[in-house]
Amino acid sequence: MTGDQYLLLPGPTPIPERIIRAMGKSLINHRGPEFRELLLEVTEGVKQVYQTNQNLLIYPSSGSGGLEAAVVNFISPGDKVLAISIGAFGDRFATIAEKFGARVEKMNFPWGQAADAQAIKTRLDEDKNGEIKAVLITHNETSTGVFNDIKSIRELTANHPALFIVDAVSSLAALELKMDEWNLDVVVSGSQKAFMIPPGLSFLAFSDRALTVHQHSTNCRFYWDVTQGLKYLEKGQTHFTPPISLYYGLREAVNMMQEEGLEKIVLRHRQYRDMVRSSVKAMGLKLVAADESASTAVTSVYVPESIGANQLRQYLYEHMNIIIAGGQQQMDDVIIRIGHLGYVRNLDLLAVLAALEMGLLKMGYELEMGVGVKKAQEYLLQKLPDNLERR
């Protein structure tokens, strides 16, 4: 961790020193040649993270702004939309579409489970006249720590013409995502999760097919209008004042990701997940997600009712300056969520697992001290003999 706290939220996430320093530079003219170069460089860099050669715009906003941008640019009032939800963020995407006039059909799956690909296929197959114009789906459901198998779902539904729109705010650069190869139409992400920079930027990537739909779409928009965005991008500008300091941070983040390589980044996150899950299991706690759909970005854990998830979090914060997330909505005070995405270091996770054991013991939970930590140590020694120090 670079700050005073052990920040293990699924966003915002810790910021590396390199990025903090990069953001401290003096500002430049946002309509001048230096910004032009910066904008083109980060746009190209973020496209590489998406693995796309199509269109990408960067907005000054949180991730939710990016979701709204996806709705107002590619969905028209009256359009029928199939919104797949496995938790709080799936619900949010559906709500945004509803607010902007879409006729939303919700497809809900129980919190803690991934979406059933076959059920989605069946529903789209029934839509013989192509009435459904868009499918909204969350890649990594941050509220539960479950990910949807976007690649398979997309493959299964490939013959339906609806735009396939993905909320990848907490997954891009933490889980594998290949926008072009997987044939995704619109993919939204943001800065404060796996990108290692502060909140304040969202990314909207869209296919050429989506751009054609946009050109005939009738929703209200100004700030989010991708026609304006693309027109200005051609000049190396944005159609609003960009948060230049965040762009400096983004350039450094993209450099760091290129140095490490996408495959290694994805593997590293998988290792965080496996280490945390094996450790928590050894403590005798129950995990929310099944192994096959467990997120590599965040791990959700049930806390025994007698202890209370929020009381445990409070203890970790007050006594050890450790910040982990609680549950949202019906999961409030039921689960804790340990974020492990972006700039995470193995030994920080080890510290948090040790603290978790101490907290549990203090609150009367029966546990042999060290069982969970030992599992994590064994995992690290076995999997990561060489790079323990670096991260």
Ligand SMILES: *Cc1c(COP(=O)(O)O)cnc(C)c1O
């Ligand atoms: C964090 C997050 C968002 C956006 O949240 P903001 O607070 O608006 O940045 C959207 N979807 C998912 C899956 C997220 O994890």
